[in-house]
Amino acid sequence: MDDIVKAALAKWPNVPHCYNWLALDARGDWYMRDDRIQAAGAFPTPKGSRILHDKLQEFIGRNYEADEAGCWFFQNGPQRVYVELEAAPWVWRLTAVPGAAPALSTHTGRRAAFRSAWLDDGGRLFADSDIGFGLVHTLDAALGADAIEAGHWRYDELPFAQMPQRFGYTLSPAAGQRQD
Structure with a gap:
């Protein structure tokens, strides 16, 4: 801050x-x-x-x-x-790393360490990291798919509706408008 x-x-x-x-x-x-x-x-x-x-x-x-x-x-x-x-608090941008998994950075430019990959029921690719959960940017989805095909990333499937609870984030803070 x-x-x-x-x-x-x-x-x-x-x-x-x-x-x-x-x-x-x-x-x-x-x-x-x-x-x-x-x-x-x-x-x-x-x-x-x-x-x-x-x-x-x-x-x-x-x-x-x-x-x-x-x-x-x-x-x-x-x-x-x-x-x-x-969709998620982070939107991941991926950078190709020859012979290795792609590097993750957020839409704000912050670097992160990959933990796991997830596909939702709409076919979107998400990733969990040391700084939280996010959606892989559509322009980088092919790099994510390459990481999966190369065995650098393994993925699980989870319906999108379950992702916020599973990964501890709220899509709409306004829906519960906390008055504190």
Whole structure:
């Protein structure tokens, strides 16, 4: 977490949490969801406005964490902005490593150590790691399939609906809107 964010938390410790205003889609893109978008439906339909500003994306990524209940949030100064997730808290980008399993990094650029691979009932490839669970980006699914075929990754199958509970994350913190 950025030092400026820690300082804001210390200065204003009781700022109310924010729900439904920020979302992460299955391709690792952040979306702002204003009142109009929220009134039109739950994430991911409609998604909202894609955040394109590089520095804002980096700031969100550096201050992106989970609480004790598995709800992911962006700590925006003193305010905790909970994130609606389309599929998982991380979206994995894979980098080919000749003769070895691909390297994992998150949509925020953070590196991770692979633990296990999972296929859901829709044929999507997920991976668990030392920093948590995520969906393999669609552009990198072929690298994941190559890792499985080469024997670098073994996989299990699990219906998508069971993944959040199995891996300890919440798709929609707004659904249970905790008032703390």
